[in-house]
Every structure is written in C-alpha cells, then in structure tokens.
Amino acid sequence: TQLLEQSPQFLSIQEGENLTVYCNSSSVFSSLQWYRQEPGEGPVLLVTVVTGGEVKKLKRLTFQFGDARKDSSLHITAAQPGDTGLYLCAGGRGSNYKLTFGKGTLLTVNP
Amino acid sequence: DADVTQTPRNRITKTGKRIMLECSQTKGHDRMYWYRQDPGLGLRLIYYSFDVKDINKGEISDGYSVSRQAQAKFSLSLESAIPNQTALYFCATSDETSGIGDTQYFGPGTRLTVL
Numbered sequence: 001t002q003l004l005e006q007s008p009q010f011l012s013i014q015e016g017e018n019l020t021v022y023c024n025s026s027s028v029f030s031s032l033q034w035y036r037q038e039p040g041e042g043p044v045l046l047v048t049v050v051t052g053g054e055v056k057k058l059k060r061l062t063f064q065f066g067d068a069r070k071d072s073s074l075h076i077t078a079a080q081p082g083d084t085g086l087y088l089c090a091g092g093r094g095s096n097y098k099l100t101f102g103k104g105t106l107l108t109v110n111p
Numbered sequence: 112d113a114d115v116t117q118t119p120r121n122r123i124t125k126t127g128k129r130i131m132l133e134c135s136q137t138k139g140h141d142r143m144y145w146y147r148q149d150p151g152l153g154l155r156l157i158y159y160s161f162d163v164k165d166i167n168k169g170e171i172s173d174g175y176s177v178s179r180q181a182q183a184k185f186s187l188s189l190e191s192a193i194p195n196q197t198a199l200y201f202c203a204t205s206d207e208t209s210g211i212g213d214t215q216y217f218g219p220g221t222r223l224t225v226l
Contacts, residue, residue, distance in 0.1 A: 042115075042201050048214070098159065
C-alpha cells in the first residue's frame with residue numbers, strides 16, 4: 001500500500017520558474033519530512049514539519065504541512081540548476097516512528 | 112570523513128550467491144536502517160534496529176537478513192541473491208531525541224546488480 005503519493009513524478013522547467021510539488025496521503029502523520037537526493041548520493045534532509053498548518057522557509061524553498069497533517073507541499077521560487085534532484089517526502093508515525101517514503105519527484109532545472 | 116559509510120559501493124554478482132553489504136557510522140546513533148531504492152518505487156524499509164539487541168523487520172524483509180555487530184555497524188545479507196534484488200541499497204541512522212521528526216542520515220548507497 002502506497003501511503004504517500006507524490007506529484008508530479010517528473011518535472012522539467014527552465015531556470016527562474018516557480019514550481020510546487022505535492023505529497024498527499026489518506027493517513028495522518030506525526031510529522032512530515034522532505035529530503036533531496038542527488039545522483040550517486042543518499043537523501044539529505046531539507047526540513048521537518050510537525051504541526052498542522054505549519055509553514056517553513058529555507059531560502060527559496062517553502063514547505064507547508066496540511067491542517068489535517070495528511071499532506072504537504074514544497075514550493076520553489078526562481079528555480080536554479082542547483083535545485084535539480086529527486087525530492088522525497090517521508091511521513092513518520094507510530095510508537096516506533098518508522099518513516100514511510102513517497103516515490104519522489106524528479107526535478108530538472110535547465111539553464 | 113563521511114559519518115555513514117557503506118561498502119562496497121558497487122557490486123555485481125550472480126544468482127544464488129551470498130552477498131553482504133556493510134554499513135558503519137561515526138555519529139554515535141543507536142538507530143540504524145536498511146532501505147532499498149528502485150526506480151518508480153521509492154525507498155522501502157528492509158530492516159531496522161533501535162539498538163544492538165533490538166532488530167525488526169521492515170516492509171520488505173523476505174530474502175534478507177541483518178546483523179548488528181555493534182552500535183556502529185549494521186550489515187545486510189542476501190543469503191541467495193536473485194535478479195529482482197537488483198537495486199540501490201541505503202543504510203541510514205537516526206538519533207532519537209524527541210521521538211518525532213528525527214532526522215535520518217543516509218550513507219552514499221550500494222548499487223547491487225544480480226545477474
């Protein structure tokens with residue numbers, strides 16, 4: 001069962017454009033994390049959101065956790081080629097707090 | 112130096128062979144994880160360990176076994192490799208501070224091909 005659905009699966013844009021990727025679920029999570037993975041490397045954490053409605057900003061990246069803690073979005077303003085990578089959302093819940101990962105959004109920002 | 116290391120980085124093997132992937136960490140974390148990543152399927156949890164004496168199956172443990180030799184070492188074994196175990200394998204660690212939203216730190220991955 002795929003608990004976290006990410007969309008779009010692939011996104012190719014030009015430098016300077018804005019974009020939003022989504023992470024949706026029918027389940028409630030205690031927290032939602034976003035990771036970025038570059039080719040040949042492991043995922044690296046960008047942000048963790050834990051409160052419904054929470055918004056966090058990381059330079060040009062804005063992350064939002066849905067009010068019901070079932071979904072999240074990542075908005076990038078004025079994308080740059082260095083933003084290229086696989087963006088993964090991961091939800092945590094349960095007493096043992098295991099992460100469930102979405103399939104990812106592969107972003108390509110062309111110069 | 113990397114905090115989470117994996118060896119080997121690449122491995123090509125044949126069906127039926129026994130393979131061990133190793134993970135070491137210098138972060139001092141108690142929790143360690145093994146994931147596999149397949150195109151279009153994302154990251155899936157194979158096994159996880161919350162301390163040396165606590166090992167648990169993840170969502171796709173069939174065909175795999177693990178050993179937690181020490182706090183810093185967590186090995187993944189494929190007793191008899193099969194082609195559908197061809198994938199990118201990641202080790203990760205986390206430090207339970209709050210219990211919610213703990214960061215997972217990933218190694219660089221091992222690319223395994225089973226012919």
